[in-house]
Amino acid sequence: xxxxxxxxxxxxxxxxxxxxxxxxxxxPAAMVWHGDPDLPPADLVVLPGGFSYGDYLRPGAMASRSxxxxxxxxxxxxGVRVLGICNGFQVLTECGLLPGALLRNAGLRFVCRxxxxxxxxxxxxxxxxYRPGDALRMPVAHHDGNYFADAGTLERxxxxxxxxxxxxxxxxxxxxxxxxxxxxxxxxxGMMPHPERAADALLGGTDGRALFESLxx
Amino acid sequence: MSAPGEDYxxxxxxxxxxxxxxxxxxxxxxxxxIFAAMWSEHCSYKSSKKWLRTLPTDGPRVLQGPGENAGxxxxxxxxxxxxxxxxxxxxxxxxxxxxxxxxxxxxxRDVFTMGARPVAILNALRFGAxxxxxxxxxxxxxxxxxxxxxxxxxxxxxxxxxSFHPAYNGNxxxxxxxxxxxPADRLFRSAAAGVGNAVVYVGSRTGRDGIHGATMASATFDxxxxxxxxxxxxxxxxxGKLLIEACLELMGTDAIVAIQDMGAAGLTSSAFExxxxxxxxxxxxxxxxxQREEGMSAYEIMLSESQERMLMVLxxxxxxxxxxxxxxxxxxxxxxxxxxxxxRMVLSQHGRPAADLPxxxxxxxxxxxxxxxxxxxPAPHATISPDNRDPVxxxxxxxxxxxxxxxxxxWEQYDHTVMGDTVxxxxxxAAVVRIHGTARGxxxxxxxxxxxxxADPVEGGRQAVAEAWRNLTAVGAxxxxxxxxxxxGDPERPEVMGQFVGCIEGMGEACRALDVPVVSGNVxxxxxxxxxxxxxxxxxxxxxxxxxxxxxxxxxxPGPGVALVLVGETRGHLGRSLWLETVEGxxxxxxxxxxxxxxxxNGDFVRAEIRAGRVAACxxxxxGGLLIAAAEMALAGGVGATLRPPLDDAxxxxxxxxxxRYLLAxxxxxxxxxxxxxxxxxxxxxxxTGGSALTVEGHSSxxxxxxxxxxxxxxxxxxxxx
Numbered sequence: 001x002x003x004x005x006x007x008x009x010x011x012x013x014x015x016x017x018x019x020x021x022x023x024x025x026x027x028p029a030a031m032v033w034h035g036d037p038d039l040p041p042a043d044l045v046v047l048p049g050g051f052s053y054g055d056y057l058r059p060g061a062m063a064s065r066s067x068x069x070x071x072x073x074x075x076x077x078x079g080v081r082v083l084g085i086c087n088g089f090q091v092l093t094e095c096g097l098l099p100g101a102l103l104r105n106a107g108l109r110f111v112c113r114x115x116x117x118x119x120x121x122x123x124x125x126x127x128x129x130y131r132p133g134d135a136l137r138m139p140v141a142h143h144d145g146n147y148f149a150d151a152g153t154l155e156r157x158x159x160x161x162x163x164x165x166x167x168x169x170x171x172x173x174x175x176x177x178x179x180x181x182x183x184x185x186x187x188x189x190g191m192m193p194h195p196e197r198a199a200d201a202l203l204g205g206t207d208g209r210a211l212f213e214s215l216x217x
Numbered sequence: 218m219s220a221p222g223e224d225y226x227x228x229x230x231x232x233x234x235x236x237x238x239x240x241x242x243x244x245x246x247x248x249x250x251i252f253a254a255m256w257s258e259h260c261s262y263k264s265s266k267k268w269l270r271t272l273p274t275d276g277p278r279v280l281q282g283p284g285e286n287a288g289x290x291x292x293x294x295x296x297x298x299x300x301x302x303x304x305x306x307x308x309x310x311x312x313x314x315x316x317x318x319x320x321x322x323x324x325x326r327d328v329f330t331m332g333a334r335p336v337a338i339l340n341a342l343r344f345g346a347x348x349x350x351x352x353x354x355x356x357x358x359x360x361x362x363x364x365x366x367x368x369x370x371x372x373x374x375x376x377x378x379x380s381f382h383p384a385y386n387g388n389x390x391x392x393x394x395x396x397x398x399x400p401a402d403r404l405f406r407s408a409a410a411g412v413g414n415a416v417v418y419v420g421s422r423t424g425r426d427g428i429h430g431a432t433m434a435s436a437t438f439d440x441x442x443x444x445x446x447x448x449x450x451x452x453x454x455x456x457g458k459l460l461i462e463a464c465l466e467l468m469g470t471d472a473i474v475a476i477q478d479m480g481a482a483g484l485t486s487s488a489f490e491x492x493x494x495x496x497x498x499x500x501x502x503x504x505x506x507x508q509r510e511e512g513m514s515a516y517e518i519m520l521s522e523s524q525e526r527m528l529m530v531l532x533x534x535x536x537x538x539x540x541x542x543x544x545x546x547x548x549x550x551x552x553x554x555x556x557x558x559x560x561r562m563v564l565s566q567h568g569r570p571a572a573d574l575p576x577x578x579x580x581x582x583x584x585x586x587x588x589x590x591x592x593x594x595p596a597p598h599a600t601i602s603p604d605n606r607d608p609v610x611x612x613x614x615x616x617x618x619x620x621x622x623x624x625x626x627x628w629e630q631y632d633h634t635v636m637g638d639t640v641x642x643x644x645x646x647a648a649v650v651r652i653h654g655t656a657r658g659x660x661x662x663x664x665x666x667x668x669x670x671x672a673d674p675v676e677g678g679r680q681a682v683a684e685a686w687r688n689l690t691a692v693g694a695x696x697x698x699x700x701x702x703x704x705x706g707d708p709e710r711p712e713v714m715g716q717f718v719g720c721i722e723g724m725g726e727a728c729r730a731l732d733v734p735v736v737s738g739n740v741x742x743x744x745x746x747x748x749x750x751x752x753x754x755x756x757x758x759x760x761x762x763x764x765x766x767x768x769x770x771x772x773x774x775p776g777p778g779v780a781l782v783l784v785g786e787t788r789g790h791l792g793r794s795l796w797l798e799t800v801e802g803x804x805x806x807x808x809x810x811x812x813x814x815x816x817x818x819n820g821d822f823v824r825a826e827i828r829a830g831r832v833a834a835c836x837x838x839x840x841g842g843l844l845i846a847a848a849e850m851a852l853a854g855g856v857g858a859t860l861r862p863p864l865d866d867a868x869x870x871x872x873x874x875x876x877x878r879y880l881l882a883x884x885x886x887x888x889x890x891x892x893x894x895x896x897x898x899x900x901x902x903x904x905x906t907g908g909s910a911l912t913v914e915g916h917s918s919x920x921x922x923x924x925x926x927x928x929x930x931x932x933x934x935x936x937x938x939x
Contacts, residue, residue, distance in 0.1 A: 009462070009546060010455050012371020016637040049635075051369045054455030110364050110630045141368070141632040197634045202651065202766060 106173025288736025678723025706750025
């Protein structure tokens, strides 16, 4: 599997994503600069965490208009897998690849802590390494992770089995405890928790590793 | 603020006389502003220099001692740890969010200016009494500001400390420490070289924020502190992140001769420091300085403390490549002048001269004071009658109140897991950060016990260093070096100056005895409002090395059936203890004496046991003594424990704050005790783990669930206004 990691000037989890990908795939991941209008051939595009362009406007709003994102949107429509983590999830909702929005946390503060997720569906390339009902521990670290969508969208997400993960201990007020969702074609996943920070036993857990491994398989 | 001398721009009359003598004429307004900033306490260390020189600063591992942007020590593998701690007390009191945020930004710049990638941030915070009207707002703002900057630049905030005392009501302390890793043979320094070389400005544009920041930080507050708000800088962490990446990218080439961040006193001090260290002159055209606002005067440009700016000297021919790097990152890049051989700083604006000052005399001729000081009188012994009341009740009071409550509310607002190398985050004795791509790690901590320093500055100074050293030891690390942040009141008061002198004396002694040189630091004086000084607070930040991350330990009890061994001698010293302060409401007595030989002996023993893999958990005993340490270990591990009080007076045995002690959880206690005896280290088995409660033999128990609720409840409830 060929993976690329998009690097916005304010990305700060790009290296972490690369380390996790390379450990899972055994192959180098390509780093692609935000100003590039084209992507190299790839099976997976990762939008990493961080503060893409400072996020002084809504998080991800400017990034969704960047040159590289137009290429990512085209790739996603061709069926290339796209994984957005944290800020990457925010970018995906801003650019319309995923529905809904990520609002300021209900507690109005940045929150960094390990949370427990329940796997809601194993029916995707991202979650195929898990079983529905699995409980996963991984950290969140965000100020704006409070998932919001209108009632119809929430119903559709649930009805189409597109909710990938729910929090068992909702840290941010997300509707329906939603921590991660898939697009209709199931090739785009956005999630607020950080699987790349839960892929090394030394750092306290490896529950995120199966996500990268199932993508590599 | 006490009014600066109106005629002399903040200089004392004798200092102004010196200016006249040096120039042979009256300075113009720009020149006077430059003198005032350069000779401010904040920039010149004029009250503290004499005493700072007494600290040990050298050692076989030291690559860079005090005097550069940050200190550096060799950590093997061709790498250096680069670190420093710095205060942002005054700005944070005036504007907590921006004050704290720019404190983090500033200390990060100090570290990456040396060529190091920042890998960790710590902070030491002191707030006023929890029930003081301003404390809640200040604490919330400071914590949000630290998080706001560190989280955005993507450097994990891995540790720190926070305490409350009414002495900080009118003057909080916000100290931030940054740690970076650099190639040991590619450290960047600030001495300019090469007449004719370009002086280059990079980063953000210059605005009118932070003007007079350095002079503001060199005066005391009065009730009008709010009016100083325009002197506070405004941070832009996104630009800070870009500046880190752009500088590190350029540092991978050979374009840079010298580099200096623009911190206090902005362009003035950075240009002066670079030129004076290189023994050169500099000519700057202020029209070329990128400006955020129109119509800025030379005075404003030179004294602005706008953030995220750097000054560099580039090699001839390196300008084009350097500009490309900074443009790629969307940052300003401007050649604003050249190095000269005149030894003078010559500024021009709008084609006219704006200032012409001799560099060396101004830098070297800064005043140095031997301020009068009086030794702090010994604190009378506190009479404490033997007490056998239920220690568990006291435990509830301490752990459930401001002094002992969990700081989780603070550190959950900091991203402490970004960069994927945080092996041990906040809440332990020392944070542990893996050296990226290796199996080795750095252990990091900051510590100080101001109530000890108030009662006995020398002992308090010793204790601050000893406790930081102990924190590193408790995770199995070898302490390498320290940085310090010396926060005191008005040095013109002999009793305050005496606190400063005493603390330095104790710190120096401890640094020598424990082999940890001071490689960088910061002094913050005039921390007082309406004549009331803060507690003497010499914060020590320390860095240690773990050669093998597998041979480390944490404080979480591993599970049931493990023995608890107390290392070190317990005498039951309750003077200045947390128990005396929080349970009895008395701030009395001398602090516990520090026996540096015992510190070293006990610590070296514990470290060796950890490295040999014989210790399942370890916690150093500090604030609150043995029972608090045991409670923290039980909570961290989620397993109960039973403890025998080590003295007949249970309270003294369980809450005494005797130094040089550790509580260990070990599988084979006989083996450990035997080796301790052979090493001359006092050690005894005092209990074991198991169950789901913390029990004091002969007294009572508390369930871990209740203990956890108690420990976690105070801070969120307080912030919420409860």
